[in-house]
Amino acid sequence: MIKKILIILFFSFNANAALEVTIAQGKVEPTPIAITQIFGADSDTARYGNTLRQIISNNLTNSGLFYTVNEDLYIQSDNLVEKVPRFEDWKLIKAQFLLSADVSKIDKGIRLRMRLYDVFNAKEIEKLQLTIPDENLIRRVGHTVSDIVYERITGETGYFDTRIVYVSEIGPLDQRVKRLAIMDQDGHIDSHQFLTDGKNMVLTPRFAPNKQLITYMEYKNNLPRVYIYNLKTGEREIVGDFPGMTFAPRFSPDSQSVVMSFSDPNNAANSEIYLMDLNTRSRSRLTNDSGIDTSPSFSPDGGRIVFNSDRGGSPQLFIMDKNGDNIKRISKGKGVYGNPVWSPRGDLIAFTKLTQGNFHIGVMDTNGNNERVIVRDFALESPAWSPNGRYLIFHRQKRSNLDGTGGEVTIHFIDITGYNERIIPTPRDGSDPAWSPLL
């Protein structure tokens, strides 16, 4: 479905990124960047360039780490791909970085050239050319360029060329129709697509690290079971086909297994965590306790699993080795914990906590230390990490009323510093968001 974009770097600087943006605790002052018009020789390419510019500008602004200097202030209006900018002009309007690009038609599609300049140091810091085989890939091109700019300036891995799978919701709260849907990370309507028809309720989709598969739970024939959706073929396949409910699935980092809960009727329907090898279809049981064990999430190195259990009386967070050994409680605060998700950097665990009538989404070290709350509200759930580990997405639901009003649920994005929260737009209500790896 997704064609590979050919990236030809014809000049590359391999010096370490300069980290011009200081990412410390607390609020980050966004870095001003100027983006020239993306020039095209004819009206088609000019329109293409305009759209690209918009995608790039939105991405960088939405990250909270940049703001785009108002075009009206630009003194120099030239194409700066082949021409050295008049840095003084850009300094004057306080642009710290300057991006210029042009697009042209070539035999096999479209060619985009771009240059990124460090205005204060008056030097070029990135120069590249993309060959775009299919112009319908425009949104991915915009995201790819955004990633390059983001990475070059912040020194962090980008996250723009990614997708979000989530549950689209509509209808009365007691008869909700829930469908799997997928969209670009920015929620742009042109990228939005439904994956299921809403006949069966679906819940908790999660991407495989290999980007091709999504695991989720579906009530097919009213039997709640874990499935895998193949994004390439559109095929759905049951993986938790046991006599009992399977749920709360997530892939292992190598995409070869799914860890999930199985509620075995021969075990008093008590949920335990199982690992299912997708190749051999053999399953191994990892937990064995009279409490509920659910919401497992692998560490990125595949060595450990964080999960939710009420074995101590109330739901808390625990860590175990991948084979189920060395179970240790890590949550230390007061309240009811859930939804633990290991960060892709490996250093933090995101979670939800219910205390004093409110849900909190927070992060803690993997040993449970340094817990901090990022956002608090009446109903928050399903934290999911950006692939670079800097942001979380989650859903927020309003209170509902006896007359059936309220209960709106929306998907939100937030920097783990707690700043820069914004809604990711969806055509209907949205819940259970999960982020793909960088494509």
Added chain:
Amino acid sequence: MFKKLFMLIVAGFFLASCAATNTDQGGDVDAASASTTSSGGEITAGTQEDLIVNVGDRVFFEFDSSELTVDAQATLDAQAAWLMQYPDTNITVEGHADERGTREYNLALGDKRAFSVYSYLAQAGVDTNRMEYVSWGKERPEVIGSDETAYSQNRRGVTIVSN
């Protein structure tokens, strides 16, 4: 299955209120109001409506608990007797949770609740071949609302006649 219940209740509602002007046709008809309305009408023995009106189709749970209260056990004793009386009746037990927990934890809790009801009925003599159970977690509230009144109605195990 859910739809089936809904239809049954609506059917009962119309039976009972054929003389009255029904302004509520397209709206939600919940089990409580349906059973009240239909109590004066004719109820077919061995049906969902019969179970609702004359026995009680549901039991309620404490917060974060799947233990059957004394009241719940009394209801289930009556359900078991009713099921013995209508041996051709099959049922599905649904387990539900209120909205104050994560989706996944509540699926687990709903399954434990459904299983509590299922195994109680089994111990009371109902053949397990006649019974299934399923968890809906917090996905299918009976009462919409973000307060304890709604939550206490939503933490439930419901017995649904499936044939």
